[in-house]
Amino acid sequence: MxxxxxxxxxxxxxxxxxxxxxxxxxxxxxxxxxxxxxxxRMNTDPEDAPLSYIYLNGEKRKVPEFALLNQDSLLITDQDYLGKVYVAEFFFTTCPSICPIMNRNLVELQQEFKDYENFGVASFTINPEYDTPSVLKEYAEAYGITDMDWHLLTGDSDAIYALANSGFNIFAAEMPDVPGGFEHSGLFALIDQQGYIRSRKDSFGNPIIYYRGAISLDQEVNAQGETEQISLLKEDIEKLLKENTSGK
Structure with missing residues (x-):
């Protein structure tokens, strides 16, 4: 047995x-x-997945208040962007590295959405002592910046750095030892018509928060192996513009 x-x-x-x-x-x-x-995997197809809000301490992260002069010496505030979908960046006109790529990418977006009155760009200089309105005006003309809602903004240095590092959490700092004398991340923030920072989610379901602005469309992948995200940003801008049109 x-x-x-x-x-x-x-x-x-x-x-x-x-x-x-x-x-x-x-x-x-x-x-x-x-x-x-x-x-x-989370479906990140912009046709199917809504853009995410960014939360801090349980609240949707909104662009903080600001009041700065643009390239035409006009006072521009965060209220001027309400009702518009816009991209925000931090740059400086004498930047020898990533800023030219960033702003060529933004010109690409300007051309893509030139027929939309509710699209704009906010470019905050991190070298306001040099980047006066007249300097920013020359820079805008050199890069072909023609959108009436693309403001190159300058003003109080402390206010701009607080806006970058605390408001957007996009790193910017004076660093005399680096080329150009300033260090910044080269990221773009996407803001909806109510002033909230938005983004798509990654494959794990987490918001990417910001988009890489310093990799050109034709480069696709940089030396660090990072892929370009301007094509993704285009899709997400269009999504927010449609969201605005539909009244959602």
């Missing part, structure tokens, strides 16, 4: 055999068709 323990081994072996016959082929088929990957 077989002992009870041996019966247990026989039953366990039978269960394993049945599982292998029924389920293993199905698992292999799903892997071959990428079904497992699709099910476990």
């Amino acid at each position: 077989l002992k009870k323990g041996k019966y247990n081994y026989i039953w366990i072996g039978a269960v394993i055999l049945v599982f292998g016959i029924i389920f293993v082929p199905r698992i292999v088929a799903r892997l071959q068709n990428d079904d497992v990957v699709d099910i476990n």
